[in-house]
Amino acid sequence: MNTTQPRAGDRETILDLFPLSGWGRFKAAFVDLREGLRLLPLAMTLGWLDIKMRYRGSVLGPFWLTITTAVMVIALGFLYAELFGIVLKTYLPFLALSLVLWGYISTLITESTTVFSQETRLIQSARRPFSVFAIQAIIRNLLVLAHNAVVVLVVFLIFDIVPLKIWLILPALGLWIIDSLAITLCLGLFGARFRDIPPIVGSLLQVFFFVTPVIWKPELVGTLGGWLLIDPFYPLLAIIRAPLLGETLPLVIWEAALAHSAVLIVLAAVFFARFRARIAYWV
Template sequence: MNDMPDLPQPPSRPTTGTEPVMRLVPQTGLSYFGRALHDITQGFHFRTLALTLAWLDIRLRYRGSVLGPFWLTGTTTIMIAAMGVLYSYLLNVDMHKYLPFLTFSVVLWSLASGVLREGCTAFTAASSLIHSARMPYTLHVIRVEMRNILVLAHNIPVVIGVFLWFHAAPQNLTTLLPACALWLVDCFFMIMLLGVLGARFRDTSPIVASLTQIFFFVTPVIWAPELMTIGQNWLLLDPFFPLIEILRAPITGDVVQVAVWPAALAWSALLAVVTFCLFARMRTRLAYWI
């Protein structure tokens, strides 16, 4: 006979048909693309949070500095003044026309190089936030894009000052708005593409940095495309040239070539399709890679 007292039993839970059940269903087929599209949609719902985080990133980057991010403005001014005098002499061009061209080109390239550089670490730099909170990955892409746009805003006064000093007036502004929209879309997909590649392959950052240096000299940034008397159409194979030209030509008053806009749209479409397919397939693995 057992003399041990009976232990109290936990109260039985009523059985209902609405109890929460965790369903782990593997993604197959088109579900990858549906979840990726849902991630992008949810990311834009958090755009205010992304802007706040981008602003805090800049505040922390220049914490303790007197001028803060305006060091970028001063550095850009000095660099453009030195390069403008030197290259206008070497290229034998009129400084009154060359310096506005150089100023806008360098400021625009600083945005492109910043997107390329920081896009490689878009997810790895936010690893602690990704592991601690369940948020869409697109939030971190928008955060990097917003941060680079805020940095670009600090260099806009340099462009305005140079254009006012040389009395250069923008022309043909009808295509400026769609060009800016295309730049925003391309920056978004470029950051997403490099973020996925950078999370999987840590060699992405030095490779992109090296390619950025090469494209800086190959792309018409410090030299005008009119200097190529033969073979200007080959410049359309450079993915940076048509995207820069559709935004630079209306500002500097140059005439946009007929094939520039189709080339820019073609490169943008290729970037968007490749990036979306890669993000849809690799999205579920990002948390493990970082």
């Protein structure tokens, strides 16, 4: 058990560790999460420093991210609008938004597999909640997302896109952040134990990039549309994409997004509770 909370009337903390089982493991995992959230200012600084360090010495700094995305959107946009035979005015805003959102998903998932195994030194130098590393990765990727969002904003202004029911993206973003935490903890754990996980996840993401309606519009599959809901990435993308593009969203897509998230969260909770204490041994 690892109770790190101060006792009443006593400012001292007590670290009490012994092997846990059953419910105790879930409680310890919950304490880890709570402590991780308490260190949110640290995670935010670390996430920002990660980006600053990556671009230390470069003239444009993090805005290289924005430029890379802009080039990608322009190149792909003109080509695929022609290939799919869609008007640029409807395709380019869709593509810009999709690519930026997918960029967040795929980078976060790729990085989540090494979120613990890359921090061997920090993990072995002092006890700290494991969730801090996950939160740091999420903050870092949200900051990248914010830089890329500039491209989407510019495209929306050029093509005069008016979002519909924009408040709907608030619950959607909330769900994204909870899912991000779940998948980062879960894959971070697997990546620490099995070193084959990062390449496997990398190839799977590539497959999902093509089978998920990221660069193509979901209407293109016609009657097969129902099958798309099995792909967890489609409903999650759609709940943010539709309100921003000013489209209405069938309720079933939200239901699918919630169902996929529930499965993910339960799995992550079970694995994190079961193996949290082993991460230090694995890295």
